[in-house]
Amino acid sequence: MSVTFAESRLSAHAIPTASNFTFCSSHRKLHTTGIAENLHLPIFEHNTTQRFTKSLRSAFQRAHANGISNPIVVGAIPFDLTQPCSLFIPVESHFGTTPIVNQFSKRDPIEIVNRRSFPEEARYKQSVKQAIANFQLSDIRKAVLSRVLELDLNTQLPANTLFHSLQHQNPTGYHFSVPLEDGGQLVGVSPELLIRKEAEWITSNPLAGSTRRLRNADDDTAAALALQSSHKDLYEHRLVIEEINRVLQPFCSELDIPAAPSLLNTETMWHLSTLIRGRLSNANISALDIASALHPTPAVCGYPTPLAHKLINLVESFDRGLFAGMVGWQDSDGNGEWAVTIRCGIVRGNQVSLFAGAGIVEDSCPESEWAETQAKLQTMLKALPIQANAEAAQ
Template structure:
């Protein structure tokens, strides 16, 4: 088949996108066009509809999108690999023109993996993406997609709460059972989750939650994929032009009045330091097999947020272009000891036994992937599953030998405050 040689725009690595003109008998490729926008963009405000949008942003920069050029769901241990292969095929069917060439430009897949093998993973390639990176605003439009007329953002109205699958009493009982098993030497740590259901007067406008979360937690990654909405403080993996970073969080403290004393106490807490060490080791052990020049700090630093403080360790390294994609590394890391436990297989089994309902996509990787394999994946924390008038919040705590069930239950409730505050903002 004869082909025409076209002058293609170059991506941020200086490589030309491949654009092939088909013969008249073959269907024309769908175009994906990325252009720079002249005006600054409020990303959350750009979302046109109450539901169905996707987002991944921090401190005013990142990506939002809407419309579905393509969508995939998968289950099982190979879900991430299947999604990567599917996305490669989607991109291969596109004629890509990217005049911007920054991380996040060009075709993008927003991905939310399931926590367990039986939980469903979701991937969406939006028809329209609006992005901001290093002050550069841009849009990517696939096919005939365009800027849709925007509806007004609606407040959820009155909110009522009720137990979901695991009440506070049920959660404290699960914690006691877990500490007994840890005390018998079955495992070192397990993360148990507690959930709460909110019912709103009006159908939930996801943009309302995103707006409130982004304003209250600008240092977190505010995300939305297929009804999962949240603001995570934990970056599982970022891969951009070979540079790899991972922020590990484990160990938590809070007080009615945040301040230096909370952070100081946390930095000398044997329980929290031990819990944090398990999480750091679980991430570093995986990254050492795929990342070069890995740097793991000797100890954590305190990370204060609006309503609590975490112990945090920032791990850095380098991944060659021929290495696994950001999504595949995220799948290798999941679940870290920060959200699963250690040893991993035993902790996952204890979670299945002690939590009465599936986690779904809570505490699993959520983020975006581009055609080069670069991307960002946070851990889906401080989140809720939104469906109509109902919001299911879920939050977990790391359980070790000396964990106190009442304290852990209070910590889980504190971790639900971001979603509760967003629901109740009413402005």
């Protein structure tokens, strides 16, 4: 399906741009061009979504009036819902069921000239210890601690090169490429679905509890089975599922949550996964309404969420921005698909920022949690046209 903004009826605020948004999942492929209207308001202001909801409704109405038959909003929403969004209504939107990219061509290797980790290894491990100590003195049961790896390259990296490489190396997942206002591009492949809404039906696929893939097939299978029986990881996963169940129950007349998690694998990681399906009591509730109620889940923040959020602000040394937020789309009928913004990076010319996090619970080991972030960074590092990718994460 293709939706086109009638050029002869462009409003004054419509600013076509060469920047494109792409979101690909096993469910559908979406590609957009141009910007009819930006929406940079935060989701939450003064503990309410009313201003954002009203602004989005008005933007859809203007798009309808200017020739878009079925307008959509696309982009990324930050981890902190009180920060401005990177959303817009595109000029043209194209939905399909076939891959947007079906060919991958390699390019000459790029050299890393400088790398910086925030925090550095010792500081990250100390933050894990600090979080564990906090658990013993408070009601916090889990906190997700993140890090950013900043790379300076010897030449500019086209964002579409990284995006196509991710598609080639990771055929499953939620592939996304989001133009940012400062000229950068948010690129990634998330394994985690926050919410999909189709009429009255919703789907969510939270992940919590992870271990890295191993090269030897027998060792890899053993690692997956160990994850599936890990007390620490099952506890971490249960905290996430119980909270998502609590949030979704008021929205749903039917809710199906499996009793135990299954295994989900990417090219670099094994995850504990629970596929949740439900039927809404009110089909007029939008995908963003539900996403905003769910986010941030304990999978990217912690539990209880408000306390974990405060702990993250205390011990993390950088602003997450769009990392661990949500990325996707929604149409004017409220249908849409939003993935959790993980396994991602931001490309700005010859600079690349990569992000990863690990869920900390009372049984966590600082060395293991650092190693988990290293493993998660490999998804993006392996997609870069750089020799000795593994070394870049050190």
